[in-house]
Amino acid sequence: MERVNISSEVEAIFTFKWKSEFGLHEENYFCKINVWRDLDLLPEKLKEQLMGRENGETFSVFFKGGELFPYSDENIIEVESKQFNPPKPFKLLKPRLGRFYPLGFFQGLAGVFSVNCSPARIIGIDNEKSKLTIDTNIPIAKYDVNLTIFIKKIVKELSEIGGECKNWCLLPLETGPGMQVRFDGIVTDFEFDNSERFKREDETEDSIFYKEPRITTHIDSQCNENLIELYNRILPREVKCLIF
Template sequence: MSKNEKNFIEAILKLDWQSPYAAHQEEYFAKINFWREGDLFPKDIAKALAEAKEGDYFSFEFKAGELFPFREDFVLEIDPKVQYRPPERFSHVKLKLGRFYPLFCFKFLPGILSSSIFPARVVGINGEKGRVKLDANHPLSYYPLKFSLKIEKIYPKERETGGRCRDWIEEAFKVGPGMEARYDHLPTDFDIDDPESFLREDESADMLFYSEPRFIGHIDRLCHKHLIEFYSRLLPKEGKILDLMSSWESHLPDFPFEVIGLGINEEELKANPRLNAYVVKDINADPTLPFDDESFDALVCDLSIEYVTKPLALLKEIKRILKPGGLVAFSFSNRYFPPKVIKLWVDLHEFERMGYVLELLIRSGFTELNTYSLRGFPRPQDDKWIGCTLQSDPLYVVWGKKP
């Protein structure tokens, strides 16, 4: 019997991979019932888990197609007039190059269940012939992967009862990771140049909509803690930082920053103890930023990029006010205000949203691009949404630097 046969193992599962334009890291919290689930891991990983102790770190390399196999027969050519049949709620979504669509939106795909929730990517559009090429392979099947796990906690089970048996590799990485990268160097068609992509349910003036202060958290307390911890690793230890689209709460570590906030509600900004100064401005009405050229060491825009209606104009300004080598980071989760979120955001998978932000950074000339995801943690017991979801809010961060 292995050392951990009767134990629970709490671990962070991590995938590191590199696409042509960015480095990517995916992390997922797993509570592993080793007796029930250990054999579902690849052999070398299961062997490491069997004898692991708290604090251990293991790393494994996988060739492209090894962890997530590639199948030639999963690359399909379809007639969208006949085979693209999305449910009514998705009927407005058009097929675009590089975008992902649930397989249940397509009919008559050989070897694929019509009820499958897994995504397929549009990798070719032949307008003359009216044909579309789909790739139903896992998007990570094209990349070498570094899989690692950090053992956080090991403790005995009180008893073995019935319940769910989880394939943790599949749960953590089967749907989502990989969707943030371009396909074969081609820009993903997010319709960034189409004004309709940035329409909102409520087109009233933002100054009016946000005139009443909202002292509410936009992510749960654990996700907030994780974002602060992440920024403590990412941001410079000192300097001048712009908290763009700020509110009553920043998500910055306790470093000796000079923090300037720019937001839309003055009462919220006044209540933010992290700000050294603030500016009230509606950047959707005018994306010009009222700061000198090359005046900031870093800029963060937290939980807000999904509301920006002129993102390329805003990024031009961000690039202007950052010092050379200055960092810009966008963070978000899976929550938003429906009246003011842009139409495009709602149509995208959470991981595609990272791809959208990456595309903005690429088009704006930023370099050293990265994405990060953190998911799977249990929701705080005192959170008011614990009855709706048992998982903490996911965290996504996309960042780059001014050349």
């Protein structure tokens, strides 16, 4: 039986579960871990649990708020309103309370370049002083997270030819989960009141596209397999679904 070792490539399903004041949340992510390359980027107690595991095994690791990703009040920053300077395609954007923007939209921050897409939420607007307050913490950072890992497949690596190191805990969580939760009562602004944001490039009637049968999938086979497993787990057997 193949076990996870330093030369392995591991296909795994990462399931992150966390609880906010508004409900229970679950994020599922398919990972392809090159152990030799990626191991040092994983949290220490996850590394200890991963090594030596077999195909089909499942294990869990619990992280307290701030343990998986640091959370600090120092990451809540006051900036001048003029520092909100989106690139040319987004020049007409105005800062909105509760809305997330790429951190690179804010000029003059130490170590931050215009291509930085990390989420930054505006949590204060002072028009009299021309100031903005932004939260640059990873949105999920302050919440407890329970990570369950299912070892789907272990492949023996025959040779190492380099490649990109990946932090498989950071990748699924740094730009999405937690954004929906309010900050000290400030509702996240998804611009639901702005109909322009929801216009399609092609407003042609959908019925024209679906006039002829189109038997195809828009996701890869692994994603399709993961969805089937998820639906089997959360949907009652007797349920009738109109569409997925």
